[in-house]
Amino acid sequence: MKKLFSLMLACIMLLSLCSFAMADGYSGELKIWVAEAVVDFTQQQVEAFKALHPEYADMTVVIQPVGEGDAATNMITDVEAGADLFAFAQDQLSRLVAAGAVEEVEPSNAEVVKAENDPGSVGAVMMGDTMYAYPMTSDNGYFLYYDKSVVTDPSTLEQILADCEAAGKSFYMEINSGWYQTAFFFGAGCELTFDSNDEGQLIGMNASYASEEGVKALKAMIDLHKSPAFVNGSSISNATNIGAIVDGTWDATAAKEVFGDNYATAKLPTVAGFQMGGFGGFKMLGVKPQTDDDKLAACDALAAYLTSEEVQLARYNAVGWGPSNLNAQKNEAVQADEALSALAEQLAFCAPQGQYPNDYWSLATALGDDVIGGKLDDADDAALLEVLKGFEATCEGYLSK
Amino acid sequence: MTDLEYLKLSKPAKMGYKTRKFFAALPKKLVGVCKKLGQGIIHAGAGFIRGCKDTVQTFRTGDWKTKLSFLVMGFGSFARGQWGRGLLFFLFQTVFNIFMFMPNAQFSGCYYLGKLSTLGTVETYKEGRRTVYGDNSFFILLYGVLTLFFIVAFIYTWYVNVKQNRLSEMILKSGHKLKSTKEDVSALMDSQFHKTLLALPTLGVTIFTILPILFMILVAFTNFDATHQPPSKLFTWVGWDNFRQLLSTDTSSYGNTFSQVLLWTLIWAFFATFLNYFLGMLVAIMINKKGIKLKKMWRTILVMTIAIPQFVSLLYVSKMFAADGLINSYLMKWGWISSPLPFWTNPTWARVTVIVINVWIGIPYLMLIATGILMNIPADLYESARIDGANAFQMYKKITLPYMLFVTGPYLLTSFTGNINNFNVIFLLSQGKPLSLELSGNAGYTDLLITWLYKMTVNDTNYKLAAVMGILVFVVTAVINLIVYNMIPSVKNEEDFQ
Numbered sequence: 001m002k003k004l005f006s007l008m009l010a011c012i013m014l015l016s017l018c019s020f021a022m023a024d025g026y027s028g029e030l031k032i033w034v035a036e037a038v039v040d041f042t043q044q045q046v047e048a049f050k051a052l053h054p055e056y057a058d059m060t061v062v063i064q065p066v067g068e069g070d071a072a073t074n075m076i077t078d079v080e081a082g083a084d085l086f087a088f089a090q091d092q093l094s095r096l097v098a099a100g101a102v103e104e105v106e107p108s109n110a111e112v113v114k115a116e117n118d119p120g121s122v123g124a125v126m127m128g129d130t131m132y133a134y135p136m137t138s139d140n141g142y143f144l145y146y147d148k149s150v151v152t153d154p155s156t157l158e159q160i161l162a163d164c165e166a167a168g169k170s171f172y173m174e175i176n177s178g179w180y181q182t183a184f185f186f187g188a189g190c191e192l193t194f195d196s197n198d199e200g201q202l203i204g205m206n207a208s209y210a211s212e213e214g215v216k217a218l219k220a221m222i223d224l225h226k227s228p229a230f231v232n233g234s235s236i237s238n239a240t241n242i243g244a245i246v247d248g249t250w251d252a253t254a255a256k257e258v259f260g261d262n263y264a265t266a267k268l269p270t271v272a273g274f275q276m277g278g279f280g281g282f283k284m285l286g287v288k289p290q291t292d293d294d295k296l297a298a299c300d301a302l303a304a305y306l307t308s309e310e311v312q313l314a315r316y317n318a319v320g321w322g323p324s325n326l327n328a329q330k331n332e333a334v335q336a337d338e339a340l341s342a343l344a345e346q347l348a349f350c351a352p353q354g355q356y357p358n359d360y361w362s363l364a365t366a367l368g369d370d371v372i373g374g375k376l377d378d379a380d381d382a383a384l385l386e387v388l389k390g391f392e393a394t395c396e397g398y399l400s401k
Numbered sequence: 402m403t404d405l406e407y408l409k410l411s412k413p414a415k416m417g418y419k420t421r422k423f424f425a426a427l428p429k430k431l432v433g434v435c436k437k438l439g440q441g442i443i444h445a446g447a448g449f450i451r452g453c454k455d456t457v458q459t460f461r462t463g464d465w466k467t468k469l470s471f472l473v474m475g476f477g478s479f480a481r482g483q484w485g486r487g488l489l490f491f492l493f494q495t496v497f498n499i500f501m502f503m504p505n506a507q508f509s510g511c512y513y514l515g516k517l518s519t520l521g522t523v524e525t526y527k528e529g530r531r532t533v534y535g536d537n538s539f540f541i542l543l544y545g546v547l548t549l550f551f552i553v554a555f556i557y558t559w560y561v562n563v564k565q566n567r568l569s570e571m572i573l574k575s576g577h578k579l580k581s582t583k584e585d586v587s588a589l590m591d592s593q594f595h596k597t598l599l600a601l602p603t604l605g606v607t608i609f610t611i612l613p614i615l616f617m618i619l620v621a622f623t624n625f626d627a628t629h630q631p632p633s634k635l636f637t638w639v640g641w642d643n644f645r646q647l648l649s650t651d652t653s654s655y656g657n658t659f660s661q662v663l664l665w666t667l668i669w670a671f672f673a674t675f676l677n678y679f680l681g682m683l684v685a686i687m688i689n690k691k692g693i694k695l696k697k698m699w700r701t702i703l704v705m706t707i708a709i710p711q712f713v714s715l716l717y718v719s720k721m722f723a724a725d726g727l728i729n730s731y732l733m734k735w736g737w738i739s740s741p742l743p744f745w746t747n748p749t750w751a752r753v754t755v756i757v758i759n760v761w762i763g764i765p766y767l768m769l770i771a772t773g774i775l776m777n778i779p780a781d782l783y784e785s786a787r788i789d790g791a792n793a794f795q796m797y798k799k800i801t802l803p804y805m806l807f808v809t810g811p812y813l814l815t816s817f818t819g820n821i822n823n824f825n826v827i828f829l830l831s832q833g834k835p836l837s838l839e840l841s842g843n844a845g846y847t848d849l850l851i852t853w854l855y856k857m858t859v860n861d862t863n864y865k866l867a868a869v870m871g872i873l874v875f876v877v878t879a880v881i882n883l884i885v886y887n888m889i890p891s892v893k894n895e896e897d898f899q
Contacts, residue, residue, distance in 0.1 A: 076630055076862050099862075100525065100633020103532070168733075170725055176836075201628075228733075228740035231725045240725050289532035289633065296530055358627065358861065362836065362843040369835035369845070372746040390838060397653055400628075 025055030026298035033066035033074075033083035041318045042306070049305045056298055068092075068283055075101040075288070082288055084299050085306070088133075089140060090124040090282045091179070094355040097127050097200025102286040105131040106300040116309065120352030121282045121324035127355065128198035133284035134307040137315075138329070139248070139322030140281025140353075142180060143339075143346040144269065145236065145255040146244035148262040157224065157271035160244055164229035169243030174234035175221055176368025178361040179279060180246060183268055185209060186277035186351055188217035192395070196355045201400035210388040218384050220272045221371050232372050249322055252339040265342035267349070278346070279353040282324060357398035367391055423888075452560060459567045467566040474559060477566040481573070485582030490562045497555045501548075510548040517545035520623065520637045532633075539631040542623070546616055550607070621868035627861065643869045655866070658840045663877070665752065666849045669827075670820040672756045673763065674813060680760060681767020682805060686797075688768070689775055700772075703765040711762065715829035718758055719745075746835055748846035755830050755847055762826065770809065778804050810889035817885070818878050822851045842866075850874050 034042050046061045064083065066074060072092030075082040076099040088096070096102040105113065110131040114122050121135035146154055150167045153159045164171045174180045185192065190213050195204035208214065224230050233239060236251045236258055246268065247255065256263050268276035285303050290296040305311060312323035313331055322340045323329055334340060367387075370376055376384065402418070410418060460471060470477035475490025503509035516522075521536025569579055580588070589597045621643055623629075629636035650656035688699050706714065721727045722744040729741040744754045778801065786796045806813075827833065833848030833856065840846070843861060844853045850870060857867040 073859070073862070076627060079630070079632060095627060098628045099630040101630070104530075106530065172725075226740075231741070232746070233725065238720075241730060291532055291534065293529065293531045359843070362860075363838070366836035366838045366840065369746065370837050370839075373743060373748060373835050373837070374746075375837070387838065393652075394838075394841075 025058075026294045027056075027058035028292075028295060029060045029062065030085070030295070030298060030302070031083040032061060032063045033071050033086040034063065035068055035087060036065035037319050038087075038315065038321075039063050039065050041315060045306055045311050045314070046302070049302055052305075053301065056301070059298060061302075072096050072101075075099075075286075079288065084288050084290070084295070085285060085303055086288070087136060087283060087285050090284055090353055091356055091361065093125070093132060093284070093286075094127065094194075094196060094200050094202060095358050096286060097132055099200075100289065102132050103289045103296070103299075105134060105287075106304075109134070109300055109304045112304070113307075116326060117324045118326055118329065120280050120347075121284075123352050123354065124282045125284055127196045127200050130198045132200075133286040134303045135282055135324040136285050136307050136312070137283040137321045138280070138324035139250075139340065139343060140279075140283055141343050141347055141350060142183070142234075142246050142248045142268075142278060143342040144244060144266045145247055145251070145259070145339075146264050146266065147242070147259050148264045150243040150262075151264075154244070154264070154266040155269055157220075157269045157276070160269055161224070161227045161229050164243035165227065167243060168241075169229065170231045170239070170241050171227070171229045171243055172231050172233045172236075172239055172245035172247075173224070174232055174246070174368075175224065176232055176365045176372055177234065178356070178364025179281070180234060181221070181364050181368055182351075183246070183276040183278040184217040184221050184271070185214060186279075187268075187271070187349065188213040188220070188274050190214050190217060193351075193354050194356055194399075202355060202357050202398065203400060205396055205399060207392045207395060210385060210392050214388045215381050215384045216272060216274070218371070218376070218388065219381075221368075222376055223272070225371050225374070226377070232368070249320065249339045249343055252320060255339075265338050267342060267346040275349050277349045277351065280347045280350040281353045283321070357395075359398045360395060363391065363394055455567070456560065456563050459563055463566060463570060467563075467570060470562060470566050474562045477562075477569065481569050481579055483569070483579055483582060483585070485585050486565065490558070490565075493555070493558055497551065500551065510544075510551060513541055513544040514548050514552075516541045517548075518638075521635050524635060525633050534632045536635060537631045538623075538625070538629075538636045542619060543616055546612060546619065550612065617868050617871060620864055621872055623865060625864045625868075626866075627863065630862065639865075643865045647866055647869050647873070655842045655844075658842055658844050659873075661840065662844055662848055662850055662853055665846070666821055666877075669752075669756065669823075669849060670817050673759050673820040673823065673826075674817045676756065676760055677763030677767050678809075678813060678816075681764045682771045682801075684764055685768045685771035685775055686801070689772060700768070703768055706762060707765050711825055712829065714762075715758075715826065718761075719830045722754060722758075745831055748835055748837070751831055751835060751847050755827060758830060759823075759826050770812070771805065774805060774808050775801070806889075814882065814885050814889060818882060821849070821878055821881075822874070823849065824851050824855065827852050828855065850877070 032042060032046075042063050046063070050057045050059065066083070066086070068087055068089045069092075071083075071086045071088040072095055075086060075096060079099070079101045082101065093102070104110075105125070113125070113131065113134060117135045118138055121138045122131075125131050125133045125135050144154055144160075146160070147169070150169050151160050151163045153163075161171055173183075175184075182192070189208075190211060191206055191208045193206050194202045195206075197203050229243065231239070234245070234247055236242065236245055236247055236254045239245060239258070242258060245255070255265075268278065270276065285307055287296070287299045287303055290299060307325075309323075309325045309327045312325045313328045313334075315321050316323055316328065316331075316334055320337070320339075322337075322343065323331075323334065328334065370387075376387065379387070407415065407418065459467060466477045466480045473491070474494040475487035475492075477487070478484070478490060479487030501510040516536060520538040521541050523535035525535045526533055572579060622638055622640060623636050624639045624642075625636040628634065645654070647655050647659055684703070687693065688696055693699075723729070724741040724743075724746070729738075729744075732738045733741070743750050745751050782800050783796055786800060791799070827847055827849050831845070831847045833845035833852045835847075836843070836845045842853070843856050848856070851874060854867050854870045854874070857863045857870065
């Protein structure tokens, strides 16, 4: 009996020794989801990370291409099979938190993130007072790409449309997307933001769509749709016969190809007398909730590294993604980038994109489709106000009770 | 009404009379079905009671081997020399016991069964920064249902085991010998061959079809959605709430949208089926006509649309009709229109466009089917019609169409059902768009129930409503199928064309 007892004791000691030795470092498998464009880049950075941190040198890192739009859906569908680190666009954060598919940022890392990144991106990764992801880029915004030989003056939408019509070219803007649509509403002075609590639930709404400004914005959208040059869309590589497009930095290369020597960028124009606004958006890196402390530590360390100043700068140099890190933003190359500077100019008129309910996006598409389908062509101001009132009421219905 | 009176009626009146008769007969039919159902239940109940009585009787009159078999399955068979049967019974009982009472509670049937009524109560919590997952409602529901299946299977096997003992005793009493294991095995290859053949399919259908269907039906009664997502969050039973949300017409519910989508689904299925059918037949008749040259070439050209995968052709066609697509660009270039035609943006335009494009895909199939059947219609029918002075349309109406309908009736029915669930065409062409503020739940004007269901599961992870929708799609197709099946001539007048 004594023998057995001592044997057991020895075993327990051995086990605890093992776990103690393991606590520093992690040698299991770790899965990362990033957009296809940065898979190779991420691979190189992971190698650099391993070289810097020998305790993680034995870790097997698998990098899979999953788009920032799909990552959240895939995570929510099956958390257990999901990636340990995943890049996503900020509009997905509230869904992820609500489904319990993203882990809080490690407190000491959170302090660093707050100090080193621009305030918009820090606001975007917070739910209530809790930080849930590492900001990675601060370039998810849109501005105007145009053809110099077609558009004479990019400062008013009316002029752009007239130029495009005269040249028989098209003006592209995806007004049935909740993201691009805000250029009109926020520009006219409306507000639509949601308050979230720490559990990822949306508990309050500040909205002024159903107002004089809202009607003005909606009318500007309707006028845009009535122009024969207008095409609903935001992908320059799918566009044909293009004169100008409202698009983001991710299409900069494609835009240069399409416009050639006539490539030009500008902030968004004014329309009906007001400057178009919009969202300043961000890409971020999330960590999956882990059942293993060591693995979680590895995830935190790697996520912090992949969103650090050096790597953000390296990412800009490799694929042209604009950094959210304040020091990286001051870099000369970043400052000299045409697309990024147009974006920076536009961002002055934009609100940092906060948290929105998932249903908001389809509701905004519905509103845009009604405009494009010509349902509101003949509506008077009172009728438009009714439409916006309905929009607000539906938004309010999305709040958690 | 007598036959004579009926024949005197005008055409519309005849139709009206038939329709009235059909609906008048409906309640009677329904009562008939209910009666049959009731009888079935009574029959099954009686069988169950008989089984129970027999079992008790067996226990009372049986010898000790039989009595012990009540506890240890297969003991009787074993003791009477049928070791093969005995072994199987015993194995089944052992597996069942292990499954139900496994020491590792996480995997035992009892664990899942006990949690089935709540679908889990232990929430996920944090230990420091480490996540400790609580109950997984998804697995509890899935394995709970599996356990119920297993228990039913066990009770049935136990009953068979008892029955075996009774039969064996009777056979032995009458002085005959029991079958040896060798004889049992050879019987499975001979007189009992159907059991050998059907064992695997039955098991497969149960596990891969019946179990998932039952699981999905049960999900319709839970709040399994984006905010109740295992393993981090629990979900639980909510009764009929989801049905209420989908069907009631409050502002926050989907009732209005559901009825709109359902109506469009039926309209779509009607046009997609019958427009294709008649146009396909027309094309086949035209190509079949004497005097048409290059018949094979025309057919080949039409069949080309089948040869190209729909994923490719439909996505391409969808792009072609876009505001900046080929068709609009050229029409504008030629100066026929000043602004793009709203093929995909205006609800009515979009609906007509998908129907028309579907005609383009559907005609070749129908043409192939119709060509074969048209060649089979006896030429003497047409000849005598011509002698009687019938014109082409009369011949079509009196000879071609009835013949076609008779042969292709069942095909029409299945294609109508298929079109109700025609996911590919709609999703590749329009993704259900355009959306509208007048519709809720992310549904668009060209959405069928099935594409709406897809959006709910994939985009919104709203599994609870998707499950309800799945049930309703089944109800709709089942009702239509049953009614139409009983009306088509192929079922009603089997002798007509023999």
